Amino acid sequence: MGGTTRWNSRAYDSSFGYVSAHGAPLVELLDPGPGERIVDLGCGTGVLTAEIAARDARVLGIDGAPSMIEAAMSHYPGIDFVVADGYDFTVAEPYDAVFSNAALHWMARDPDRVISRVHAALRPGGRFVAEMGGAGNCAALIAAMHTAWREYGLPEPELPWYFPTPAEYAARLEAAGFTVRLLEYFDRPTPLDECPGGAADWVRMFAGTLLEGVAAEAVDPLLLRLNELAAPALRRESGWMADYVRLRFAAVRR
Numbered sequence: 001m002g003g004t005t006r007w008n009s010r011a012y013d014s015s016f017g018y019v020s021a022h023g024a025p026l027v028e029l030l031d032p033g034p035g036e037r038i039v040d041l042g043c044g045t046g047v048l049t050a051e052i053a054a055r056d057a058r059v060l061g062i063d064g065a066p067s068m069i070e071a072a073m074s075h076y077p078g079i080d081f082v083v084a085d086g087y088d089f090t091v092a093e094p095y096d097a098v099f100s101n102a103a104l105h106w107m108a109r110d111p112d113r114v115i116s117r118v119h120a121a122l123r124p125g126g127r128f129v130a131e132m133g134g135a136g137n138c139a140a141l142i143a144a145m146h147t148a149w150r151e152y153g154l155p156e157p158e159l160p161w162y163f164p165t166p167a168e169y170a171a172r173l174e175a176a177g178f179t180v181r182l183l184e185y186f187d188r189p190t191p192l193d194e195c196p197g198g199a200a201d202w203v204r205m206f207a208g209t210l211l212e213g214v215a216a217e218a219v220d221p222l223l224l225r226l227n228e229l230a231a232p233a234l235r236r237e238s239g240w241m242a243d244y245v246r247l248r249f250a251a252v253r254r
């Protein structure tokens with residue numbers, strides 16, 4: 001993945017296993033065939049990479065975070081994994097498909113460059129199948145962050161994500177030489193089952209870099225206030241929900 005976020009692969013795996021659990025339908029959409037060569041871009045700890053490999057595809061997992069690749073290699077020693085950046089990765093021979101789940105929104109600095117790397121990695125007719133946060137993703141979480149940060153006199157948080165509209169992302173894909181075959185944009189409220197600390201836990205996990213500029217003694221009160229602000233929209237009797245919005249697509253390299 002891109003950016004400077006530091007990942008704790010153990011927490012990502014146990015508390016946030018839903019990131020991978022929700023990826024199963026995307027593997028169905030990819031429909032990997034035996035012997036197909038597939039890149040899993042932003043593979044994290046490799047759970048979906050292993051699912052793809054289980055379909056007898058030859059898969060390469062790529063992630064920018066060394067801790068993720070380390071975990072993936074130890075869990076799945078029979079699969080190839082490499083630390084590489086979504087903006088710069090290259091492959092020796094063209095692949096049949098590039099797959100990506102919940103990773104492209106982290107490559108916010110230059111989405112066109114990522115798409116062009118994917119294009120270069122594919123053979124003509126190869127497919128790009130992915131799911132990412134779409135416009136409006138985490139809107140309530142982000143609104144609560146902005147308010148809490150403002151109340152504590154902090155500068156507006158610079159969020160490390162890119163959540164495009166379907167039209168915007170489709171235009172980028174088409175301009176880069178893909179034909180978009182399927183594009184879905186939908187709400188997917190996601191239970192934060194393993195987040196007893198609610199929005200505060202989510203921010204610590206996914207937006208920890210934004211807390212680095214906050215005085216140590218202000219972090220807990222800031223996150224407590226964040227929870228108060230986010231609770232009306234995101235706290236249910238059953239627990240906390242994240243207001244996720246997904247952009248899912250399948251495109252073919254022309």
Ligand code: BEZ
Pocket residue numbers: 102105132133137138161206244245
């Ligand atoms: C997402 O999957 O939509 C997401 C996860 C963490 C941070 C931001 C977005």
